[in-house]
Amino acid sequence: MTEVTYPKLSDTPTSHLPFSPVIRAGDFVFVSGQASVDASGQIVSDTFEGEFRRSVENLRKVLAAAGCTLADVIQTRNYVRDASDVVEYNKLYREYFTEPYPTRTTITNCLPPTLRYEIEAVAVVKS
Template sequence: MPADPHDGNTARFSPSMRAGDLVFVSGQASVDEAGRIVPGTFEEEMRRSIDNVRRVLAAEGLTLADVVKVNAFVRDEDRLGSTTASTPSTSPTTSPPVPPSRTA
């Protein structure tokens, strides 16, 4: 995914959409800068997807600390533990830090 995910976007959706003070991030997959799928283990693909979310957020002037909800679509229920381990789970802006709301 390019440094600015809106540059050269060939997908048929926007990486993000701003509505007032809210930013909605589209689903991200394990793709490289050219938009090609990068296969790997479940954990590697999850990390790459989260890295792509970071890039989309950065283009909007945000970080993962600004995330309030994560939807993860996982076919294999046994992978839910890996999803939790691979997903950034705390927001440093709250005290004590709390995980974002999630749907898996």
């Protein structure tokens, strides 16, 4: 039977919404959408670059709680509020993810005015 755990570190971002930030099922790690929020889950508005970097750093923290790094990510789903930010998004994405890249889906024009970017991920714990 596959063990399912809900890892958390003291600096893992939390939310008042009803979801788990990360679930580890065996060697697979599933991360809920990470946005530009502080440790208490409050949205931190910024430029697209600032929100992108904060979101990916939150992803990094949540992955660490499950024993993973960005290098262990095999799939991402990305939400970009404004299609005009896609060029910058691709540039920044390459700073955090390298070849061979994770599989990726990107959806634009989909976030509320309070967020510019959000990322969710699936990773595999390397034995």
